[in-house]
Amino acid sequence: MATRKLSGFVPIQPPGGIWRSLRERLRVSPSPERLISTGRLVAVLFAALAIFLDPTRPAGFLNEAHYLLAVYLAFSLSLVIAPPSWPFGSSLHLISHGVDVLALAALVYLTDELSSPFFPFLPFILLATTLRWGILGAVIGALAMEALLLAIGWGDLWDGDSELNVFIMRSAYFLVAAAMLGYFGACRASNSKRFAQLASWSFAPATTDAQVWLTDLLGHASGLLRAERLVLIWQDKKGASGSVALWGPEGLRYSAIEDPSFWRTHAASLVQNPLSRKKEVAQLQAIGAALQWPNLIIDAAMVRSAHFAGATAVGRLYVVDANNRHEDAQHLTQITALRIGHELERLALIRAVADKARDQERVRLTRDLHDSVLQELTAASLKLKAARAAMPEEAREPLNGVSHIMAEQQRRIRLFVENSRTRESLPLRDLSLLLAERADELSDQWGCDIALSVQPPDMEAPGSLHRELTQLLNEATANAVRHGGATRLAVELQQQDKGLCLTIVDNGCGRVPSADDEPTWPRSLRARVRDMGGRLAITRYAPGLAMKIEVPLP
Missing domain, CATH: 3.30.450 (Beta-Lactamase)
Known part of the structure; x- marks a missing residue:
């Protein structure tokens, strides 16, 4: 069914809606520029009302005061209707405040000087300059007020009816008001700076360090x-x-x-x-x-x-x-x-x-090791076994060493895969025994002597830590032999209050010290130590390289 629209019909709003609409219309703008312009206009309107209801003395200057007040009222109204587009703290606003000083000074002079009823409006200039320029504005406003007071009141002090007490009290009033307003202006500027610092507080880089x-x-x-x-x-x-x-x-x-x-x-x-x-x-x-x-x-x-x-x-x-x-x-x-x-x-x-990503990467790596590297090592071992069977007995010895290395790598990969698949915490293991076994294997693999010392000898640690220490020993041995030509390594593992200290010293040619305090090499070792939450330091560069690794206990 079609609906008819009634012309001239005004819907009746509920009392709450009327009240909200009225509040919206009467809402005061938070703009400080509008506050100054509106304050100026309100002050001039009350001055016009006061001088109309109760004309001021002396009567001879009443018409001039009316004309001046009308011009100042038009100036104030124009700033409310069309405020200037300058920034709030621009020095160009000194023009409008200069007009304020001249207009109010003339009104005070034309209406009984120090006893003028327009004197209470003079602090408006002080308030406006403080609001606009902070403590500097308070100083500018105070100087303007004191100069205005001196210019107007000087003649009033010597015209036979001295008002020295009024001059002194109003001077003190302007100085005290300037000091207090300057304090609030300085606080406002300081708070603005603090807010800016809070807003500029950027997030630190996404790091676990x-x-x-x-x-x-x-x-x-x-x-x-x-x-x-x-x-x-x-x-x-x-x-x-x-x-x-x-x-x-x-x-x-x-x-x-x-x-x-x-x-x-x-x-x-x-x-x-x-x-x-x-x-x-x-x-x-x-x-x-x-x-x-x-x-x-x-x-x-x-x-x-x-x-x-x-x-x-x-x-x-x-x-x-x-x-x-x-x-x-x-x-x-x-x-x-x-x-x-x-x-x-x-x-x-x-x-x-980061821990979740690390676990996911470990699972992916485990799957890749099992499906590719381990299977290929198994295939290579079978081919090596067949090739060794076809060779004379005296020619099999080099292949036996290679076959032993491949079998050990297969065993380590299987152990890594099994440990990565289980979600239970790994049991404590004897570090001295396990590291000694790995040191013997590395000695045979790289053709070097490794002297291992573990203190205390019965030190135990989770299997995950043993795996990490084994990897550190593997990489350090490989670097010492390949890059330094080392034939002997001294490895010492000590338990500290909150972690372990691993010292590795070789008899190789060493390295040339880096220009930086913190060299990037050895990259792989440093990355692994950092992931463990530890620190690596080079304590000697030549002859032979010495490094100290500190890692926390899990």
Whole structure:
């Protein structure tokens, strides 16, 4: 059925809709330019109303005051209707504020000078310049007001009816107002700069290296909070482990802590918010003593902290030397701590994704090894066996060595495939015995002597760590013989507090030191050590190459 449209019909809005519509119409624009223009117009309108209802003295200048007020009203209205297109902080706005100074000065002069009713409108200039240019605008406005007051009131001081007290009080009023408004202008400029720094806080590179991530994160936080030293402490929610980082002029100090007693001492302070100043100082002193940070000098008056908590970690950010003591500094510290907490969540996610990708790559590699390399080695072994059977007995010895090497490689590949397919944790294994067996095999394969020392001799480690150490030994031996011509290697494995230290020294020709402090070679070894979360350092270049590898225990 067709509907008829009634002409002239106005739908009735519900009371809530009318109220919302009215609020939209009366909504004040947040533009500071419009605020200044509207404030100027409102002040002039009230001045016109006041002078119309109650004419000012002296009566002889009343017409001039009316004309001047009408011109100033037209000027104010024009700026509201067609505001200038200049940037808000442009120096061209000095033109409009210069008109304000001249207009108000003339009105004050024409209407009883120091006792003029237009004097209360003079601070409008001070407010406008402060809003536009901050503390510099406050200084400019104060100088303009004092010059205007001196120009108008000087004659009033010597005309027989001195108003010195009014002159002094209004001068003091302008100076105090300029100081207070300048303070708020400086705070506004500082907050704008802080907001810009917060907005420019870019994400750190997607890396699982905690020290690289912390250097970028705490360096930006230090500039944002205007503090030279920061202490960040956080604990993993899944276990009694965590980390502590100190950022200062000397750089980053980072420590991973697995001591349960340390975290029992600091667990309450990580979740408590807010924390008293005395408690903050006590916690910082305890952290510095536990980690032996002698340069951690604490001034109780300059310490702030903020708590953060996420799905994977809970912690606290300490600002050790807070130079900014503004009341908003604590809020900024809290925002920074929350951002760091979010970055911790992102780092945990990156690591989880990296572990997942590594597992998937290991599965793919296992499948490829089983379906291609292992099968081809098996085929090659069969052909080698057939060829050896067709040869005389005295000519079989070289092929026997090759056949033994191929059989050992097949055994290792099968073991790798089996370990990769199982999801259960690998059992602990005797490192001394297994590495000694591999050292003997490498000695026969490369024709070199390998002296192995394991301390303590009965050291045990998971099968995954044994596999990684075996690969490190394989690559180091191959590099020493092929590139250095080494005939002897000394390998020493020692257990440290939180990991293992593997030292490998050969008697080869060595290498020429790199111009960089951190050479890229040997690439494969460095990549494997980095994936294990360890460090590799070249301790001697020639004669013979010596390297030190430190890896954490899983």
